[in-house]
Amino acid sequence: MGEVGTSAPPVRRSRDVPLLVERARQGDPRAVARLITLVESGDEVLPQVAAALAPYTGRAQVVGLTGSPGVGKSTTTNELVRALRARGHRVGVLAVDPSSPFTGGAILGDRVRMQDHATDPGVYIRSMSSRGHLGGLSAATPAAVRVLEGAGCDVVLVETVGVGQAEVEVASLADTTLVLLAPGMGDAIQAVKAGILEIADIFVVNKADRDGADATVRDIQGMIALGERGPGQWRPQVVRAVAARGEGIDDVVAAIDKHRRWLDDHDELRRRREARAAAEVEAIALGVLRGRIGSLRDGTALPGLAARVADGTLDPYAAAEELLAGLG
């Protein structure tokens, strides 16, 4: 149904949750929107939502897209949605903005282009930021994926901005990760620096009609050739595209399919999904512990120790030990 709003009010009573999940299951976009808002804001009914959605876990193929600003992620996502819809898939899009811990909400500018799909009932599009979520996006993103799986999506695209660690972590939560590059942006070198060679299953050289596209493809292929890879390991694919004209998108989809078959053939899908679940569970647990640390001595323990560390009378390890002793 296109963009699902971020302005939906939170659910106030936990007895509303079963009904909300049931409505999301039936494809009601407002129920989907509310559930993702709950997930994003870390509402207290979240464990109940998670329990209700658990049975739908793993129903969708999760495809991550990441890359530096300006490489054309939104355009590529838009075209991928079009191609997947043409095959009859129900598609969810999560545009994750891990860089926005401050503003309390993702900015939707880029999403305007996605309005191509605004009237399509087979598409859910949602921007997400970390907001108040206990486990941050490491926990919120898989939870949102589960909402979309519950709502019947066959494919969930998780788009992240940039190549920082947070983005890499989010992208690595996917079954298949696409890394987008564009000619002449120094991305090839940045890609190495960012360690994304290790997480990219498919490199998409977008804007491939521009000068320097051949060099970018060569750089990436050189990096892949140099990368250490055991027998039976996936060799990252390199695909050219001009997403703004829809060119090469079929090749991207074919590469995703090929990777999916490889995952199935190597029992790698299970391994990736268990790693994803482990990261999610750990993030939730650490979020709870962080909350406990923050509440020690009515919230005065950490600031008090920090003041002593800042003035040099206590070292941070000794301070951390005191905190941990306080946790009991």
Added chain:
Amino acid sequence: MGEVGTSAPPVRRSRDVPLLVERARQGDPRAVARLITLVESGDEVLPQVAAALAPYTGRAQVVGLTGSPGVGKSTTTNELVRALRARGHRVGVLAVDPSSPFTGGAILGDRVRMQDHATDPGVYIRSMSSRGHLGGLSAATPAAVRVLEGAGCDVVLVETVGVGQAEVEVASLADTTLVLLAPGMGDAIQAVKAGILEIADIFVVNKADRDGADATVRDIQGMIALGERGPGQWRPQVVRAVAARGEGIDDVVAAIDKHRRWLDDHDELRRRREARAAAEVEAIALGVLRGRIGSLRDGTALPGLAARVADGTLDPYAAAEELLAGLG
């Protein structure tokens, strides 16, 4: 002394620590290198190093630099080092690469340009990645800053790649944070998306001789004008530079000085440093807790729960609760 190597062997015996700290205090670059390696790798003698360095906490002015790939961070850092040296400051540079959790080490490509300062005994330059550090870069970066403070640096520049959350967190550890932009890279919009308006004390529009520089300056000034700011709050400065020709660097230094005076006048330096210390202590404590979670039932607890979450028979909140119960 220029680039301090990353290849220094770790200290094996804790009785070496006092000697190492003493040698670093006297400006021995190899001792500085070893201590930063200890910090980065999370060596078990780290608490001892921290305790030995605590008295030197807060001696240097910490300046963060961040921005997207390609805006000229290394060149700007290089020119800032030159300008600060000309004033007689001892300068430390930490080039932090939070995006590299996989490769086990930062790539030094960019640093080649910094060899201008390779023979200068008043400059320490070091690339850092998170490696095995318990608290990640949130804990390793301030610890490395403390090493450089102990070694007598008056100014420490902390350079981070990109605009992701990890970089923003590292940059926000500084007393003064510079955000670098370049014309025509869509950075202005990305800056908003990344929430860096909230952390930038000074915007440097680099490559200001290029087309579009005026528009970039206008965009940023527009954003600043729209930003909410109470009375007595710092209004971010916008400075133009062409770092590759050394132009505008004096203006950048003047803006840093102005911000420092403002920090002093508003008791904001203490507040920022206490916040930095709190983040550091919390990160160390959470790192310890993460280690405990990972060791539960000889390391089988989390993977076992994750497998049940992945197959949909357990929800992640219930799994996290089991983990926390295991911690006792």
